[in-house]
Amino acid sequence: MPNDAEEHRKDATYKKAKREGYRARSAFKLLDIQNRYNIFKRAFYILDLGSTPGSWLQVAKKYAELNLTKHKDKYYQRDHYKIMGVDIKRLSPIEDIKILKMDFTSPEFQVEINNYFNGEKLDLILSDASINKSGNKFSDQARQIKLCLNILDLLTKNLKIKGNFLIKVFQGADFENFYKKMKLLFMDVRSLKPKSSNKRSNEIYLIGLKKKY
Numbered sequence: 001m002p003n004d005a006e007e008h009r010k011d012a013t014y015k016k017a018k019r020e021g022y023r024a025r026s027a028f029k030l031l032d033i034q035n036r037y038n039i040f041k042r043a044f045y046i047l048d049l050g051s052t053p054g055s056w057l058q059v060a061k062k063y064a065e066l067n068l069t070k071h072k073d074k075y076y077q078r079d080h081y082k083i084m085g086v087d088i089k090r091l092s093p094i095e096d097i098k099i100l101k102m103d104f105t106s107p108e109f110q111v112e113i114n115n116y117f118n119g120e121k122l123d124l125i126l127s128d129a130s131i132n133k134s135g136n137k138f139s140d141q142a143r144q145i146k147l148c149l150n151i152l153d154l155l156t157k158n159l160k161i162k163g164n165f166l167i168k169v170f171q172g173a174d175f176e177n178f179y180k181k182m183k184l185l186f187m188d189v190r191s192l193k194p195k196s197s198n199k200r201s202n203e204i205y206l207i208g209l210k211k212k213y
């Protein structure tokens with residue numbers, strides 16, 4: 001059962017999210033990760049998996065817009081951004097963001113990616129996607145890892161070399177294996193339990209920096 005301090009903290013972050021115009025408290029998890037690892041650096045083409053209600057998309061848009069203003073970056077610059085969000089659940093529209101209501105593990109989703117991004121590779125892939133928890137930690141963890149493996153597959157096909165990646169995983173039996181797979185794909189892999197995460201939850205974020213190939 002959540003204790004009073006936890007309830008108080010949740011309530012305070014909820015109010016802060018509302019004040020700052022975010023659709024959910026999870027915006028602060030992403031902002032926390034951004035402050036530490038600068039994953040939005042030079043990110044113009046962004047995919048967000050499991051987006052409802054949309055607070056990560058709001059954060060992504062903010063940084064993509066900021067990146068457009070950095071005209072003097074001689075390494076990589078674009079004059080526009082493209083952001084796509086997908087969820088099985090309904091997601092209310094956000095201006096200038098492509099929103100899809102579908103299962104991102106379906107083969108049709110890859111077609112949608114190709115069409116929207118014109119076959120170009122992406123700078124950043126985010127996933128806060130989680131399975132519907134049943135309450136059984138073991139089977140929930142196994143189902144979440146299976147979902148995460150699907151996401152790695154999407155990543156290998158769509159993320160550009162040197163692109164960044166963020167994914168929510170559950171700690172448990174298969175976690176180490178998943179972490180090793182990430183290590184093979186990225187120059188650097190970090191893990192973080194954001195300050196705004198529930199302390200008793202086994203969720204953890206893995207950050208893949210600079211895809212190797």
Ligand SMILES: C[S@@+](CC[C@H](N)C(=O)[O-])C[C@H]1O[C@@H](n2cnc3c(N)ncnc32)[C@H](O)[C@@H]1O
Pocket residue numbers: 023024026027049050051052053054055056057086087088089102103104105128129130131147
């Ligand atoms: C924690 S919520 C995301 C919150 C979001 N990052 C935000 O800040 O508003 C996780 C979402 O993942 C979605 N999801 C899980 N599996 C999915 C799948 N296979 N395809 C599409 N969406 C999925 C769920 O429907 C859920 O809305």
